[in-house]
Amino acid sequence: MPSVMTIPVNKQKLTAVGGVDILHLNSNAAYDTSLSDHRHEYYILGIVIKGEGLLKCDMGIISFKPSSILLVKPFQVHSSQRIDADSEGYFISIAPFLLPSFCRDIFDSLSVSDQSSELSSNDMSGLLKMAEMLYNVFNADNKFKTQLSVNLLNAIVIYASSFLISSKQPSNQQQNQSFIITQNFKELVLVDSFLHSPSYFAEKLNVSVSHLNDCVKTMTGISVTHYLQETMMLEAKRQLYYTNADVKSIAFNLGFEDHTYFSRLFKKLAKLTPLAFRKKFRE
Numbered sequence: 345m346p347s348v349m350t351i352p353v354n355k356q357k358l359t360a361v362g363g364v365d366i367l368h369l370n371s372n373a374a375y376d377t378s379l380s381d382h383r384h385e386y387y388i389l390g391i392v393i394k395g396e397g398l399l400k401c402d403m404g405i406i407s408f409k410p411s412s413i414l415l416v417k418p419f420q421v422h423s424s425q426r427i428d429a430d431s432e433g434y435f436i437s438i439a440p441f442l443l444p445s446f447c448r449d450i451f452d453s454l455s456v457s458d459q460s461s462e463l464s465s466n467d468m469s470g471l472l473k474m475a476e477m478l479y480n481v482f483n484a485d486n487k488f489k490t491q492l493s494v495n496l497l498n499a500i501v502i503y504a505s506s507f508l509i510s511s512k513q514p515s516n517q518q519q520n521q522s523f524i525i526t527q528n529f530k531e532l533v534l535v536d537s538f539l540h541s542p543s544y545f546a547e548k549l550n551v552s553v554s555h556l557n558d559c560v561k562t563m564t565g566i567s568v569t570h571y572l573q574e575t576m577m578l579e580a581k582r583q584l585y586y587t588n589a590d591v592k593s594i595a596f597n598l599g600f601e602d603h604t605y606f607s608r609l610f611k612k613l614a615k616l617t618p619l620a621f622r623k624k625f626r627e
Contacts, residue, residue: 351421352567353383360623362490363585364497366475366482370432381423383565387438387451388416389504391475395431399424404456411468413504414460415451416579419565434475438501440496441581447505454508461507474500482546490626522559525549529560529568538575539599542568552601577613580606584622591618 357365381400392412399406399414401422408414416422418440440448442451463471478496481489529545536548545568546553557568574600583594595603612619616624 346499351383352418353385356384356439360380360437360439361482362494363442364478364482364493365437366479367435368433368479369435371447379424381421383421383438384416385391385418387418387440387443389436389438389501390414390433391434391436391471392417393472394433395428397424397427397431401456401459406456406459408460409462410463411465412460413507414469415454415504415508416459417451417454420456420546421565434472434479435588436475436478436497437502438497439579439581441585442497443501444498447501449511450505457509463507467507471500471503474503522562523552523555525559526563529556533572533575534600538572538579540572542572573613575609581608581614581621581625584618585625594618 352543356363359365390408390413392408392410392414394410396409399408399416399422401416402420405425406414406416406422443451474496478500479494481492481496481576486492528549532545532548542553542556546556549556553568560566560568560571566574580594580598583589583597584591587594589597591607592603593608598606600606607618610621614621
């Protein structure tokens with residue numbers, strides 16, 4: 345079994361605008377239908393117009409048919425098992441900070457078997473119109489391209505969430521210890537603070553730090569420290585993107601006592617200062 349460290353993690357392409365990228369794939373496009381195991385730092389939402397296929401994802405299978413949607417979550421290990429050569433669809437990559445919180449909760453609650461859903465012809469028609477609009481805006485020279493792209497994306501994501509949650513099946517499988525501990529850890533992070541140390545959460549969950557780290561890494565592919573950093577950065581990016589609050593206020597809102605330390609940490613992790621991030625993704 346390959347080490348987690350050998351599985352490549354793909355970053356969003358430089359063609360992304362404001363954290364959004366969209367591709368229209370069809371039988372005339374040159375793309376690889378035999379991708380090996382890899383991860384993404386972002387969500388992928390697929391809108392399948394034509395063709396069938398199977399994706400291996402976190403030891404499960406995502407199957408798709410014509411007139412369906414599929415989702416791949418950040419850091420899930422996935423690869424293509426079979427994709428029809430004449431497949432067609434839109435594939436949207438989405439930076440996590442762009443997702444409305446309730447949509448992200450829905451997406452993250454889905455098991456692998458629930459990460460695809462067939463749509464009625466009417467529902468598919470409505471979703472396809474929005475995807476085509478997003479694709480056209482994305483490829484046009486428009487002064488408000490970022491704003492239009494993000495708002496169209498929100499409509500698509502909310503629409504897709506409603507279908508994925510309605511098709512979600514109750515799990516009849518026994519949840520293993522790693523899953524339960526990781527879910528409890530995530531809930532603690534949400535209600536408590538991502539600024540606490542791994543030992544704080546381990547003590548709360550009555551497990552050792554090493555066991556907590558093993559469980560979280562098994563389920564997410566990243567360590568507890570990395571997960572806490574990702575959670576902090578996600579909320580920081582949301583506040584920088586969606587509000588006009590200054591960096592000092594955002595740092596305090598996140599629980600940092602020293603806003604200069606927050607700025608240094610943000611730059612270290614994002615490779616951009618907070619204000620540079622705001623400027624890049626809003627333009």
